[in-house]
Every structure is written in structure tokens, then in C-alpha cells.
Amino acid sequence: MTSLTQLSQAIHDAPRWHQENLFQNPDDIVITPLAGEALGAVVTGLDARKAQSGETIFRLKQALAEHLILIFKHQRLDDLQYLAFASYFGAIFRPSADNPVLATQADTGTPPDVIPVSNAVGQGDYTGHGELSPHADHQWTPTPSFGSLLYAIELPQDGGQTTWYNTIKAYEALDDQTKQHIDQLQLITYNPFVRAKSNKGSQGYGNSPLYRFKDQEILGHAYPHPLVRTHPETGRKALWLNTRTEVELVNYDDQAGSKLIAELREHILKPEFRYEHQWQEGDIVFWDNQVTLHSRRPFPAEQRRLLKRISLAGGRPF
Template sequence: MTSLTQLSQAIHDAPRWHQAEQLQNPEEISIIPLHDEALGAVVFGLDARKAQAGETIHRLKQALAEHLILIFKKQSLDDFQYLAFASYFGSIFRPSADNPVLATQSDTGTPPDVIPVSNAVGQGDYTGHGELSPHADHQWTTQPSFGSLLYAIELPEDGGQTAWFNTIKAYDALGKDTQNQIDQLQLITYNPFARSQNNKGTGGYGDTPYYRFKDQPIIGHAYPHPLVRTHPESGRKALWLNTRSEVELVNYEDQAGNALIQKLREHLLKPEFRYEHQWEEGDIVFWDNQVTLHSRQPFPSDQRRLLKRISLAGGRPF
């Protein structure tokens, strides 16, 4: 079954609005902000297996734009139900075959709709068990994903927490001089999977440099995007920079560019921009990939961890 057929089947099998017992009452659902955290809100009472009313999806979209991550508790879904729920919020992210991403398949050149993010052999084995530094997904593509949903199926006893970083707050906390300095800059984020393929690796960041100096070769494609990104719904500005992969400021002197990126990356890691999620089985976290970063704590290699990710298509950053 191809990924397109999988999505079509999910929509075909989804609960129907005209069947009252399958349409969830919007009054059963509450959205509670994490007031003491840098971002996030918890959604209580929602059953993602059910058809959702238009007012519910509208509320959730507004809440995501405001709080940047939404946490749905106690879900129990198969892949089709998960896809059907995710598709309320947008199209599935499908990068071009010449821009490899996590879980790109050799036969199609694109990832599956539902990606198992796991260290368990046969369940994906895409991200191992080590630490993952703060990053936004798919920054090196022409149209990075707007958001992703991550669903916890099986969790280790120790570690494996995921943290999210609010890059709107990070931008707002910069001094005016720094904001003025960076507002019109463009940044190229180079594809770590292209580098890994070039080095005959298995994918991921590995030994990727932190900055590309102009005497170094370009590996993969180079797509300039704004260093300061504007959120398409709220209009808020965000510092759109990850902390680990190879980047380059366009038309900027190498040493000065490297120093500026180092300074901004240190700023992004301040604890006041960060929320760390303690996973429970059945959690789905839905995040806005346009204005957040996320990272993962390591966990023991002999403990299984299986989550499933669905990424949603976005537009060209501006």
C-alpha cells in the first residue's frame, strides 16, 4: 500500500459527521495553558478517534498558534485513525525526492505518512537512543513542514524526554540592536542527511559542521530562508535557527557570520524559552514547527522507545 493510498484509506474509514454517536460534543473539550511554562497547552476530553466539529478544529488551530504546542492525553489510535485526525490540520508533508529527510524510503524517495521514531529494531530505528540537540524539522527543504504530531506508544523507564523551545520568546528577548542587525538576514540550513549519504552514513547530524565557510564544499541543495521568520497566522517574529546543523548566512563574512550564529544559538538555549515534556503512553504532542525547536534527552539503549510522527506540509518561510 502506497503512502497516498494509506491516507486516502484513513479518510475513507474516518467517522462520519452525520452519525451523531461518532461526532464529539465540543463542550466536552477543554484547553488549559501551561501558565508556568514557556509554551504549551493541554487538551482534555478530546477523543481523536471521533469526528470533530468545525468549531473544535478552529479552537485547536487558534490554540496552536497561541501556545505553539498542544498536548492530547490518553489517546488510543491505530495508524489510520491517527492519520485521519492529523489531516484536519493540513496536508501530509511530502518533500521532493532530491531533499532526503528522516525515514526517506529508497523506493519512493519520500518518507512514509506515519514515521516510527524508535530505537526498536523493526519499528523504524531512525533516531537511536542518544541525545538530539534542539532543531526544527526539514529546515533545509524548499517548504519546511508547518507542524508535526508525535504519538507515544512505548516508552523507556529512564530518559527520553522531549523539550520544546519557544523561538518567538527568544527573538523578543533579544536587544533592539541585535534585532535590527538580523531582521533582514537570510540563512541557509544544509541538509544533514545529504551529507550523511555523501559520507555513506545512515542519516542524521553526526559530524556535520556547525557553520559552512566559503572555502568548504556545498553538499546537497542550498535554500535561503529568513533568519527571522514571521508566523503566518499571528504575525509574530521568531528566531528560526537550530543549534546543531551546518548553516551559512547569505552575503555575510565568514568569521563574523560564525560568531553571530554562535551567539544566537547560546541565546536560544536559555531555560526561560524551554518546556520539557515528561511522556506518558497515549500522549500526542502537536507542535508548530515554524516557531519552535525540539530536542530529546538520551535513554538507555536496552530500553525500548516507540513514538509515531506525522508531519504536515508548510509554505515557503517569510
Template sequence: MSLSSQSPSFIRPAPALITAHKGGAPDILQITPTGAALGAVVSGLDVSKPLLPSQVLRLKAALNEHHILIYRDQLLSDAQLRAFATYFGAVFNPPSDVPVLASGNDGKTPDVVPVANIAGGYTGSGELTPHIDHQWTPLPSAGSLLYALEVPSRGGDTSWYNIAAAYDALDAATRARIDSLQLITYNPFLRGPGDERPLYRTPERQPLGAAYPHPLVRTHPETGRRGLFLSTHTEVELPGLPADEAQALIARLRAHVAEDRFRYEHHWRVGDIVHWDNQATLHSRTAFPDTERRVLKRVSLAGGRPF
């Protein structure tokens, strides 16, 4: 299903929503929680148009509270998507020697990345396990906005996991044990197709590329909440702990953070934008038929050093 196949009433914002952007008109922005462990739906906005200062501030506060914000029935160009995203920060640009999704030969990434299973797109049609974007870089991204242009008839759903709720749910002894630990997440883009992808780097395995340790328990820079900053399948290492002990601890924490009680699953519709806080969530994707098109556009936002 694509934007071009939708009726005009679907792809155009309702007149009542458009008036929110005219001078002197009331602000009708509404934020409705999903009822799951995280997430809220934003209504009353056509985000292709300039926002009021009060709206931007409400959205920033809502993102801190709900960790992901969902906008329905939007219609944007790449430039408009980028303009909307930059209300919330500068575009993420990784170091030229630290590859990420969509890195070119010069190490640069486009501002708008096609997350699509078509020519020129990235991530294909397979399952993506729960992960934190750019976690292996010195300054991981603060968040991303993902905009749906075409969606398959089944599959391709995205789940987000509340890592603060997962941390809070740990027993006191486990929290005390992990609070001061550092975690190295190794760059998965340094491995090629078909290469072994270990879950933990043991001493006999030579590390690939530079390592950037970050706290295993990260403090959110805006809210102060602590979260379990751990992807479920990316190669990692806990410096200073014996390998056997560390592997067992990581396996236990990974099983915990991916529990359904911390999850919201999003079933995409054309025109959806989801803005997530990469400092407060993991996300994953289900597989979908490779005979169907799934075309989304992503803008990631710059972040700071985790602490």
C-alpha cells in the same frame, strides 16, 4: 511501558469524553496552559473520533497561541492518527531529491513515520539537539504530531523552545542587525555516519547538495509573530557576511534560543500525542537506555515558503 501493558481505564477515554462526539451533546473541550514558556494540555477529546467544526477551530487557534498542544490518554491506529493530523493540513511530502528522515530510495517518505529504536524505526536512542524539522527543504513542514506507544523508564524526554519569545527577548540592536538576513541550512541527511558535521560552512568547504535560503527571522504565516528560525547544531551559512563575523553571530544566537526560559520539557506517557508548530518552535530529545524500547509515530504536515 507500552499500550498493551496498560490497564483498560488508561487506554480508553472516559465516558464523559466520548459524549462530546454524540449528536447534541455539549462540547467539553478544555485547553489548559502548561505554565511554561509554551504549550497547553487539551482535555475532553477522544481524537480517534470525528471532531466538531468548532473544536477544530479552537484547536487551531490554541496552537497559534501556545505553539504546542498535548493530548493525553489517546488510543489510535495509524489511519486514525493520520486522519486526526489532517484536520490541520496536508501530509508533508519532501522533494524526491531532498532527503529527510525516513526517505526511501525513491525519495518518498511514509505518511506515518516510526520514531523508534526498534527495527524499522528512526532516530535511535541518543540525544537529539534543538532543531527545526525539514528546515533545509524548500518548503519546511508546518508542524508535526507525535504519538507515544511505548516509552522508556527514564530519558527520552522532548523539549520545545519558543522561538518567538527568543526573538522578542533580543536587544533592539541585535534584532535590527538580523531582521533582513537570509540563512542557509544544509541537509544533514547528505552526510553519513561518522562524517564530520560542522556547525558553519566556511568558504573552503564545498557545500553538499542544493541550498534553500530562508529568513533567519521568520514571520509566522498565521499570527504574524517573528521568530528566530535557527537550529542549534545543523550546518548553516549566512550569505553575504564574512565567515568570522557570521560564525560569532550564529553561536551567540544559538546559545540564546536554547535558554531554559524559552523551553517546555515533556515527559512522555503512553497515549500522549504532542502537536507542535514547526514554524514557531525548536525541539530536542534527551538520550535514553538503548536496552529499553521507545516507540512513537509521527505525522508531519506540509508548509509553505518561509518569509
């Protein structure tokens, strides 16, 4: 795991205000919404290696709250520079050892701060090359991450695109009767990595039951969160539901709950709520994990793909 001292080193090594050539000019930054897409904006003119002003970070945080994903183009960072840039937006997500997540280390019980998301031998091997279904990161923890940054270093020639889903728009498109019915429901999302361990090595996503019925065993911890989540900055409501991991509605008939969840999952997948990103080397995509889902297209096993992810700490959903 990247230690706290290494994170401190990243901040220590970051550019200083008095080094004028290493200070980002806020006037150089352009934020362009993606035309005709359900979410997203492209950020150009920003060099993430440079010191950033309060004006710039405030502007980027506002843009993230509005557009839900920001795409920073043409970046060239080492891990410490990447950590220093990410830390402008929040603390690093550090789950407890009893809540395993992607890349949890056997010796520490926690993941690295910078996670290689890769199929390349020796570079992580955490997600393989197959399809990943739409999900929010760390949804099964008591305080899921607020957001993540994903940095493209090496890309396959075919496939591997990432799609983001706007779950605010998905909620807003529901009819009023459905909204009224689901607004106060609580949902438990069960940990797919606990399920994978019980299945002796299967991948976390994609091999879980879709719903936990009352006669089925509970695996791992159960943290109820709102099915309809409120964004802490904008106050907008969103469906806080992935499309594949095992879930359960609290104090709700399991047969009816399974049917309702299946209907909502089908609704989230409608084309008008999503944006598919065609990666280029040097892209950093920063997304709001509270009101989006993301998925990945498969790519050939023999083609290398290496991205690095940093996740930022969040609060309890409400």
C-alpha cells in the same frame, strides 16, 4: 510509504456526522495552558478517533498559534485513525526525492506518512537512543513542514524526554540593536542527511560542521530562508535557527557569521524559552514547527521507545 490511496482510506473510514456516538462534543474539550512554562497547553476531553466539528478544529488551530504546542492526553489510535485526525489540520508533508529527510525510503525517495520514531528493531530504527540537539524539522527544504504530531506508544523507563523551545520568545528577548541587525538576513541550512550520507552512515544530526566557511565544499541543495521568520497567522517574529546543523548566512563575512550564529544559538538555549515534556503512553504532542525547536534526551539502548510522527505541509518561510 503510506500511499495516497491509504490516506484516502483513512478519510473514508473516519467517523461520520450521522454516527452520534462517534461525534466529539465540543463542550467536552478543555484547553489548559501549562503554568509557568515558555509554551504549551494540555488538551483533555478530546477523543481523536471521533469526528470533529469545525468549531473544534478552529479552536485547536487558534490554541496552537497561541501556545505553539498542544498535548492531547489519553489517545488510542491506529495509523489510519491517526492520519484522519492529523488531516484536519493540513496536508501531509511530502518532500521531493532530492531533499532527503528522516525515514526517506530508498524505493520512493520520500518518507512514510506515519513515521515510526524508534529504537525498536523492525519499528523504524530512525533516531536511535542518543541525544538529539534542538532543531526544526525539514528546515533545509524549500517549503519546510508547518507542524508535526508525535504519538507515544511505547516508552523507556529512563530518559527520552522531548524539550520544545519557543523561538518567538527567544527573538523578542534580543536587544533592539541585534534585532535590527538580523531582521533582513538570509540563512541557508544544509541538509544533515546529505552530510550523513557523505560521512558513510553517521547520524544526520550532531555530526555536521556548525557553519560553512567559504573554503568548504557545499553538500546538497541550498535554500535561503529568513533568519528571522514571521508566523503566517499571528505575524509574530521568531528566530528560524537550529542549534547544531551546518548553516551559512548569505552575503555575510563567514568569520563574523560564524560568531553571530554561535551567539544566537547560545541565546536560544536559555531555560526561560523551553518546556521539557515527560511522556506518557497515549500522549499526542502537536507542535508548530515554524516557531519552535525540539530536542530529545538520551535513553538506555536496551530500553524500547516507539513514537509515531506525522508532519504537515508548510509554505515558503518569510
